[in-house]
Amino acid sequence: MQINGLHHVTAISGPARRNLDFYGRVLGLRLVKKTVNFDDPGTYHLYYGDADAAPGSILTFFPWDQAAPGRLGIGETQETVFRVPEGAIGFWTHRFVELGVPHEAPAKRFGESVLSFRDPDGMRLALVGLPGVESEPCWTEGGIAVENAIRGFHSVSLLLADAAPTAAILTDIFGFAETAREGSLIRYAVAGTKVGGVIDLRVAGGFLPARQGAGSVHHIAFRAADDAAQEEMVRRLVENHRIRTTEQRDRNYFRSVYFREPGHVLFEIATDVPGFAVDEPAAELGRALKLPAGLEAHRAQIEAVLPALD
Known part of the structure; x- marks a missing residue:
C-alpha cells in the first residue's frame, strides 16, 4: 500500500562537526548514514533519523565549512517540524534554555503546542x-x-506568494487535502499518515525571494513506495500540470526525481526502496563512511579532504 507524505528534508549547514553535535547530542537524533554529496564528493552528506531510519524521519545536510548564511524568502521551506510526546514540550524548553539554543516561547498552532527554535546555522x-x-x-x-x-x-511549512498552484500539486500528486486554516497558514494533510503527513502553506506576498545558504532547506522529498509509484506521479505531473521532472537518479538508498513546483520550492519524489540498510547492517547505520560504487576507487583521496567528525 502506498504511504504518502514526506520522505526526507535536505538542508545546507556550516561545519559538519558542529552539525553532528547539534542534531546528535542536542536533539538526540540517530546518524543513520555518513556518506558524501554525490555531486560534490569532497563534502559530507549526513543523514539523521529515527531508530529504524524510516522514511518520514530523515533530515539530511550538505555541510560546507565556509557556507554563507541563507536568506529566508518566497519559494522556500520556512520551518521543519518534528513530533514529540505532548508532555515533552516542557522538557525541551528547559533543555534549550540550559544549552543556549535560540527558541521562542511555546505557542498554540492549530490547537497543538509548538516550540520553535533554530540550529547553529539559523x-x-x-x-x-x-x-x-x-x-x-x-x-x-x-x-x-x-x-x-x-x-x-x-x-514542513512553505513560504509562498500564492498557495493555490502549490496546493494543486500537493492534492493531485501526493494525496494531501486541505484540513484547516489559521491566519496566513493553510494546512494540508494526508489521511492515515502519522509521520510526515502535514504540509502548511504560508502566503506572504511581497517578500523577497529566498537566497540559499547555511540554514536553508535545499529541497523536500515526498514518498513513493517504488519505481512504479514514482513513474505514476511523474506521468500525472506531465499530463495534469505540464511539469517535467529530471531523469531518475540513483541515490543508493532511494531513487529520485526532482522538479520545481509552481511556488518555486524544489520538490523530490524518492522511493522507499531499497532503504538505508542496503550497504551496512541496520545496527551499524551511520558508523562508517559509505561511498557509491563509482567513488570507491577514490576513497583515500575523499577521506583525506573530509573533516574529522570524532
Missing part, C-alpha cells in the same frame, strides 16, 4: 507535542529519554 525548526506518540518507537541512545524523544517529522 535553520528554522520546531517541535510539536502530540498525544499518543509516546508509544511509538524512537531512538534513545542519543541520551534523550523515551518519554521525550523525537518521533519523526510532523510537517
Whole structure:
C-alpha cells in the first residue's frame, strides 16, 4: 500500500562537526548514514533519523565549512517540524534554555503546542507535542529519554506568494487535502499518515525571494513506495500540470526525481526502496563512511579532504 507524505528534508549547514553535535547530542537524533554529496564528493552528506531510519524521519545536510548564511524568502521551506510526546514540550524548553539554543516561547498552532527554535546555522525548526506518540518507537541512545524523544517529522511549512498552484500539486500528486486554516497558514494533510503527513502553506506576498545558504532547506522529498509509484506521479505531473521532472537518479538508498513546483520550492519524489540498510547492517547505520560504487576507487583521496567528525 502506498504511504504518502514526506520522505526526507535536505538542508545546507556550516561545519559538519558542529552539525553532528547539534542534531546528535542536542536533539538526540540517530546518524543513520555518513556518506558524501554525490555531486560534490569532497563534502559530507549526513543523514539523521529515527531508530529504524524510516522514511518520514530523515533530515539530511550538505555541510560546507565556509557556507554563507541563507536568506529566508518566497519559494522556500520556512520551518521543519518534528513530533514529540505532548508532555515533552516542557522538557525541551528547559533543555534549550540550559544549552543556549535560540527558541521562542511555546505557542498554540492549530490547537497543538509548538516550540520553535533554530540550529547553529539559523535553520528554522520546531517541535510539536502530540498525544499518543509516546508509544511509538524512537531512538534513545542519543541520551534523550523515551518519554521525550523525537518521533519523526510532523510537517514542513512553505513560504509562498500564492498557495493555490502549490496546493494543486500537493492534492493531485501526493494525496494531501486541505484540513484547516489559521491566519496566513493553510494546512494540508494526508489521511492515515502519522509521520510526515502535514504540509502548511504560508502566503506572504511581497517578500523577497529566498537566497540559499547555511540554514536553508535545499529541497523536500515526498514518498513513493517504488519505481512504479514514482513513474505514476511523474506521468500525472506531465499530463495534469505540464511539469517535467529530471531523469531518475540513483541515490543508493532511494531513487529520485526532482522538479520545481509552481511556488518555486524544489520538490523530490524518492522511493522507499531499497532503504538505508542496503550497504551496512541496520545496527551499524551511520558508523562508517559509505561511498557509491563509482567513488570507491577514490576513497583515500575523499577521506583525506573530509573533516574529522570524532
